[in-house]
Every structure is written in structure tokens, then in C-alpha cells.
Amino acid sequence: xxxxTQAQTEISVVExxxxxxxxxxxxxxxxxxxxxYKQPPSGELVFLIRRNSFxxxxxxxxxxxxxxxxxxxxxxxxxxxxxxxxxAVYFCALWGRNQGGKLIFGQGTELSVKP
Amino acid sequence: xAGVTQTPKFQVLKTGQSMTLQCAQDMNHEYMSWxxxxxxxxxxxxxxxxxxxxxxxxxxxxxxxxxxxxxxDFPLRLLSAAxxxxxxxxCASSYRMDRNEQFFGPxxxxxxx
Numbered sequence: 001x002x003x004x005t006q007a008q009t010e011i012s013v014v015e016x017x018x019x020x021x022x023x024x025x026x027x028x029x030x031x032x033x034x035x036x037y038k039q040p041p042s043g044e045l046v047f048l049i050r051r052n053s054f055x056x057x058x059x060x061x062x063x064x065x066x067x068x069x070x071x072x073x074x075x076x077x078x079x080x081x082x083x084x085x086x087x088a089v090y091f092c093a094l095w096g097r098n099q100g101g102k103l104i105f106g107q108g109t110e111l112s113v114k115p
Numbered sequence: 116x117a118g119v120t121q122t123p124k125f126q127v128l129k130t131g132q133s134m135t136l137q138c139a140q141d142m143n144h145e146y147m148s149w150x151x152x153x154x155x156x157x158x159x160x161x162x163x164x165x166x167x168x169x170x171x172x173x174x175x176x177x178x179x180x181x182x183x184x185x186x187x188d189f190p191l192r193l194l195s196a197a198x199x200x201x202x203x204x205x206c207a208s209s210y211r212m213d214r215n216e217q218f219f220g221p222x223x224x225x226x227x228x
Contacts, residue, residue, distance in 0.1 A: 045219035101163045
């Protein structure tokens with residue numbers, strides 16, 4: 001079975017602090033994809049990144065960076081110099097090749113960035 | 116493109132009533148799915164479809180039915196609403212599940228009294 005765990009339910013930081021959101025996954029598939037989505041207070045879900053299981057390179061996009069480590073089954077997300085607009089719920093998700101069409105989400109981490 | 120559209124945006128039902136949540140996409144995506152979002156539980160997959168005429172169950176399928184007669188539409192039916200089905204429902208679609216991100220609709224907030 002597949003599982004995604006986001007152990008941090010809520011995180012609160014002050015603007016300009018760096019913050020890391022943890023994501024740990026479980027799967028028996030050797031081919032799988034990991035995703036991060038953002039849900040701002042307005043409620044829509046916004047895609048941030050997709051990473052496949054064969055690509056362990058870290059990725060940076062502006063203030064966002066992702067650290068994928070197969071050895072620890074983790075796909076952590078770091079926001080550098082956080083801003084108030086980063087306040088949202090962030091979801092990590094997993095799709096495994098042998099799980100049919102099931103995309104499994106973690107419970108989400110609510111990030112609050114205070115001015 | 117309108118993307119993924121959902122109707123209605125809000126709905127209040129009484130226990131035992133039935134209704135259909137509508138979902139449509141105009142991107143010719145093969146994969147469509149329904150999720151429910153509850154506080155502290157993230158998004159849980161209800162049903163999904165990998166193409167017209169093909170549907171399968173997700174994590175929490177009980178009390179819901181789906182069908183996929185066309186590529187564009189993927190309605191979710193509540194057979195006999197229960198208070199436990201009070202939730203926010205999201206429909207999503209993607210061209211391919213593995214290589215593409217899912218596009219989500221704006222959500223339907225359902226309350227069952």
C-alpha cells in the first residue's frame with residue numbers, strides 16, 4: 001500500500017525566515033512520482049512540482065527548493081525567505097505505477113507566515 | 116480553455132437525499148478523479164477514471180457512484196446523503212497520471228444536515 005505522511009500539521013514562522021516542510025512516503029513501486037501542491041486561503045489547488053523516482057536531483061525554483069532522498073523516502077520542500085503570500089496549506093502526494101490511477105495525498109501542512 | 120469546472124459551488128442536503136456533483140474538463144484529458152477534503156485528513160481519493168467507460172474505486176468510495184460516458188464529464192453521485200459526507204469535493208484531471216500534474220476544479224462545498 002502507498003502512504004504519504006506529513007507529520008507537521010501546522011507551522012508558524014515570521015516573514016523572511018526559512019522553513020522546511022517534511023514529506024515521507026511509502027511505496028513498493030520502483031517507478032513512482034511525487035508531487036507538491038499548494039492550497040492558498042482561496043481554496044484552489046496549485047501544482048508546484050513533480051519528481052519521478054529515477055531523478056534524485058534537487059530542484060530550485062526561485063525561493064522554493066525540493067530535496068528528494070530515496071534512501072530516507074523523503075521529499076522535503078523548503079521555502080527560503082518566506083513571505084506572507086506563502087501562507088497556505090501544502091500537500092505532498094504520491095503516484096505509484098502499480099497502483100493504477102491512484103494519487104495519494106498526505107494530510108497537509110498549514111504554513112502561516114506572519115509579518 | 117475553461118479548465119476543470121465543477122457545479123454547484125455550494126450545496127446543502129438533508130440526510131437521505133441524493134444528488135449529483137458535476138465535473139467537466141475541456142482539455143481532452145484521459146484521467147479524471149474525485150477527492151474529498153476534510154480537516155486534518157488531506158485529500159482522499161473517492162473514485163477515478165483512466166478513460167471513457169473505465170472507472171475504479173479510490174480510498175473512500177462507499178456512498179458514491181461515478182460513471183464516465185464521455186471524455187469530458189465525470190459526475191459524482193451521492194446515493195443517500197449522510198452527515199459524514201459533509202466535505203469539500205474536488206474534481207481533477209490530467210493528460211497522463213504519471214507524467215503530468217493534475218488540474219483541479221474550484222471545489223464544491225457540501226453540507227448534509
